[in-house]
């Protein structure tokens with residue numbers, strides 16, 4: 267969070283984290299589309315995220331101009347150094363879960379990866395605004411919500427359901443992370 271009280275501006279960094287192919291890029295493409303913007307993307311020929319994707323959104327609150335820089339990590343393990351770089355300075359995280367039964371174990375293990383990535387920058391899961399998004403609810407082998415909330419959840423953090431490919435649940439997810447950050451900002455400025 268970067269607060270410039272002279273300009274009355276605040277900058278937040280939001281990172282979409284989660285396993286490869288969970289739908290992180292699809293989420294921010296959907297947000298960008300509803301804003302009528304393009305995503306700044308660095309990807310491979312197969313459209314897998316290579317460095318990160320990036321968009322910004324703005325909002326006015328209490329005479330402050332808030333700006334959200336939104337990134338996605340590359341989920342593939344071969345890009346882990348880049349993933350760690352993208353996590354630098356993250357104020358909040360959307361943890362995107364692939365609802366497919368086949369991805370359950372990978373999703374669970376990635377909760378640890380997230381915890382490590384935050385710890386590396388002196389942050390904790392508990393102290394960071396996080397929303398868990400159960401994506402790909404349209405898949406035939408999508409696990410029931412009750413299973414996912416038991417197996418792949420973060421205590422005390424809200425969750426949403428989404429079909430990012432159809433833009434469902436995408437804005438709702440972002441709204442929750444935005445609310446959590448605004449709350450944190452209000453606490454800071456008193």
Ligand SMILES: Nc1nc2c(ncn2[C@@H]2O[C@H](COP(=O)(O)OP(=O)(O)OP(=O)(O)O)[C@@H](O)[C@H]2O)c(=O)[nH]1
Nearest residue numbers: 286287288289290291292315340341402429430431
């Ligand atoms: N069925 C279904 N497919 C989805 C959904 N969301 C994303 N996908 C598909 O899943 C694939 C991966 O989506 P991406 O958004 O590129 O995934 P990512 O998490 O950015 O992957 P990496 O960049 O490799 O980490 C694409 O083919 C998407 O179209 C969804 O809600 N349902």
Ligand SMILES: [Mg+2]
Nearest residue numbers: 290291314315
């Ligand atoms: Mg991606």
